[in-house]
Structures are given as structure tokens and as C-alpha cells.
Amino acid sequence: MRQLADRVEAAGGNVRQDQDVEGAAGIEARDVWAGYGERQVIKGLNLRVERGSVTALTGPNGVGKSTLLRLLSGSLKPWRGTTRAAGADVSALSVRERARLVAVVPQNVDLPPGTAALEVVLMGRNPHMSLLSWESASDVDIAMEAMRVTDSDDLLDRRVDELSGGERQRVAIATALAQQTPVLLLDEPTANLDLAYQPAIMSLMRELASAGKTVVVAVHDLTLAGQFCDEVALMSEGAIHAVGSPEEALTEANIRKAYGADVTVLAHPSTGKPIVVNP
């Protein structure tokens, strides 16, 4: 396992010291207010994510999970408040600087038809390349390592339009890993995946976190969130309603308040982690 963690680190876990303030949280949002046009989506949100942990972001549809991820990645500027990643104020960074700090796997990834998987993963090297530079041998090594870590190295010469949904998702994650950022955000990475791939992706997140990355995953499946994440943040009405270990956050009362739905929370027979089922 130690060996694996080393390799994960080589592929993208190595935190750039110059951008990383010692002792700072992986991610920190303080009294953030944000929205689109007139519409307010995030209302006074606070969140702190420890470095080297996996946090699940959950909550009902339309509560602002994707908006929060956009804020944390710096692509949406807050109206008020600050969002910091690895110690830096992301909304003050240039597009290129923040792509070296925060990598994002968007929801429903569209990959350009006709492109080979390795070519797509190499696009993850863009924030480290100058306008006129070409992919170096070390860029190819980093991209290949990212594909190995995501178990997609077998796909390197395959056209991305010929890949299955799960394969495409792994190529998208590999692209984000090739960015070698200290922070990784994923928007519903398991949405289109089958039963076997969902835990595979989530345990990959665990391994990346144990190699030092700060990971935030938006997920709908509360049980999946509970099994694999260090922390679960439940959103409701544009703010974090409950945050803590899966056992602390995923209680029947919290879920009822966030979703307005009655559920039963059981304990997993071997791990004791919460399993959320309809009553």
C-alpha cells in the first residue's frame, strides 16, 4: 500500500511547495455568498476541508453543489466572502495559476471525437506548458502515470469516442491528475457508472487523499459517500447544513432536514458506516 501511495504521489499528489502555505487547510470557504445574475444560490456558506482528506458534498438537486465546486475552483467569483485552496485565494488567481492548484472533473465529460485517450490526458499538462511549447517526454511520463493510477493505461491509443462511459470517466480523472494539483474536485463522477465502477472510483479518491491530495466529490448516493469519504458535507438552502464524519453527518434527522425525506439509517455490518435506505 505504501508503494501504491508513492506512485499516486508521483502521478499527481506532489503539492507544489511555493503555492502551498504551511498549515493551511486543503480548502476553506468563509462566509461565501454567490449566484448568477440576480439569483442567489450560495448564502453565507462556511466549509473547511483538511488536507489529504476526501469530503463528500451531498444535498438535494439544485441546492448549489455544482455552484460550490465552481467557487472552490475559482471559475465563479463569490459576491462576498473568500474561497481558498491550498492557502491561496482562488478567485484572485489567473486561469492558468488556478489550474495548477485545483483540478476539476466536470459533470458529464465530453471528450473530443477522434482524439486518442493519451492525447486527452496530455491536455492536463496545459497549465504547466507555455503557449508554444510541446509535450515533453516528462509530460508523457506524467500522463502515463496518471493513466496507470486510474487504471486507464490500456486505453492510451484508443479513440475516446469509442470508449464506454466508465472508461471515459477514468480518462477524464487521469486528465485532472496530470495537472498535478494539490486539490481535486469532482462533480458527480459516479453518476453514469455501474455498480462495480462506483466503488472503484471512490476508493481511487481515497488512495489519492492518502497520498496527500485534498479531494471533494459531489455525490448523490449517500451510502457511497458514507462508505468512502472521511467527511460528509450536507448542503441545504445554499449553505452547509451538517458536516462531519459519515456517522455524525448522515443521521436520519439531518437527512430529513436537508431533503425533506424520511429515511432509515442502518450500520454497515462490517464497517459500521451508515447505509441510507428509504424507510
Added chain:
Amino acid sequence: MAERRVRSAPAASVESGRIDAVSARLVGLRYPWWRLAIGGLVFAATAVFAASQGSVDIPFGSVVGVVLSRLPWFELPADAKPTWNTILWELRLPRVVLAAIVGAALAMSGAAYQGLFKNPLADPYLVGVASGAGLGATIVLLTGVPLFLGGFNLLPVAAFAGGISAVAVAYSIARNSQGTPLTTLILAGVAISALAGAVSSLLMIRSDPELRPVLSWLLGSFISAEWSESGVVLVYIVPSLAVILGFARILNVLQLREDHASMLGVDVEKVKALLVVAATLATSAAVSFNGLIGFVGLIAPHTVRMIWGVDYRFILPMSGIVGATFLVLADLVARTVASPAELPVGVVTAFCGAPFFLYILRRRRAGVV
């Protein structure tokens, strides 16, 4: 999954073999310079051939000889007639060179637009350059505006300004606080085109029956090509194409969704603005003297993409070579097929281009390309 991932070292050499095997497709790993070199040779041969043809046939070898004789260490070939020098340097070569420059500019701008708009139907005229330039030309040719001002030809100036203005209006309409949505930009371009086209038509209907100069400009022709025209358009085209080429790798990343590309460190709005400005400058300059030549900007990049794949670092320069070769050939047909009369070169490009394009589409549908 975890067990599979912890593989021992030997797997790496197998993979490096596979990377090697596919690197012919991965332009970034092993650039196919030789294809560009062959393309360049084919272009050069086409240009010499085009210069050799006409009412006076000059042997292929003599064309090369006469051209090389301008260099200090070459003599004029012994069999060369004195008139050949004049015919080549005064008449044919200015035409061939201008056609090549215009062809390359239209093809590369078209390739940039197809990449930027992710739309296979995009051509350099997409956001209004053509109708704007057409309106500018029509105003100079049909209204009281003088064609010459102190010996200075106003037609290319008006066409150039018209093309740029149309795109500027479309761009400023499409722009909002979030950025410039490309769909809105295309729609604004369509509306501006319709408006400028309507004004041009109105001017034509209300003017004298002598519409030939306008029609000739609207269909494109290199009949009046001079060296000075090549010089002027190059001033705009060289920097514009350099910018487009410089963003070739970024255009690859832009094939992802815009938000994804931005997460990968691409300043999408800045790149969009730069590429639209560069393509507009190159296209407006290309059409200013010779009029609107269709199909080059659509057909050249498509052909390149269908045959040689998706990397813009190869598509862009190869499109330039293909576009230049195609337009030199089209102009050769335009001036020789109905000699001594001339066809508008835009008619020739459409005549040759459309069937060829349909053929390529058929082959692609059949899975051959």
C-alpha cells in the same frame, strides 16, 4: 483494481512500445514534418506549372530557370525568350503568389473557425466578414464615393473596413457580462450578414445597370493581381496567421467543453477574442483586393482533417498548404479554360470544390477515411 494497478516494471517497456506505435497519430509526440515537406513540394510544383500555362506556353523547366535567374548565382536559361521574363514576372507570378497567399489565409482562418466554433460548417465568412466586405465594395463601386482618391484605390480599403466592421458589430452584440457565447456570435453574424446583404442588393437595384464590376468582385478574381497587392495583404496576413498557428495546441484543448478547457488553464474568452480578431484580419485582407472566394476556407481544412486526423498543430499548417495549392489551381482554370475570356475564380472554386467535398463526405460515411 488496486491489485491490477500495482504492476511490476516490465509492463512499462511494453507501454513505451505502444506509445511509439501510436505516436504517428499523436502529433505532439512525433511531428510529421515530412508530410508538410511533401505538401510544400506539391505546392511548389503546382505553382510552377500554373505559371507555365497560358496563352504563351513556357516549358516547366524554363519557368524554374527564369525564377532562379533572379538569384545572383544563376544565369538566365539559354533557351529563354526575352518576353518570358516579362510574362512571368509582370503577369503570371504576381497572380500565382497572390492566389497562394489568399488561399492559405482563407484555409487557415477557416480551420481556426472550425476549431473555435466546433462546427464543421464554419468557414472564414461565418461571422459576417463576407457580407461586410461586400457592402464596402458595393458602396465604393456603385455610389458617389470615388474609386480612386489621389491615385489611391479605395476599393480594398472599403472592403477591408466593411469586413472588420461587420465582425466587430456581431461580436459586440454577442458579448455579455459572462463572456461571448459562440452560438450567439454565429446568430449575430447571420443577422449582420443578412442586413449588409440587403443594403448591398438595394444599392445594386437602385444603381445604373452596369453591375459587372460589382459582380466580378463578389465572385472573386485575380485578374488585376500585382506584386504590391501581395505586399499589402501580407502585412495583415502574416501576423494574423502567426497568432492562429501559435494557438494551435490551445485549439486542441478547446475541443473540450469550454468550462472543461478553462479548468485546464485555458483563458477561453481571451483565446476566442484573439482568434476571431486574427481570422477576421486575415480574411478581410485576403478578400479586399480579389473579392469573395468561397469554398477554400471550408474545403481545405476538412480535407486535411478527414485524411490526417484531429491535431490542430498539423491541421493548420497543412490547411494553409492545401488551400494555397487549391486556389492556385482554381485560378489557373479560371484564366485558361475559356481563354481569352476569364471566369471568376469563385465560380471555379465552387465548381471543383463542391463535388470534391461531396466525394469526401461519401467516403467518410462509408468509413473509408
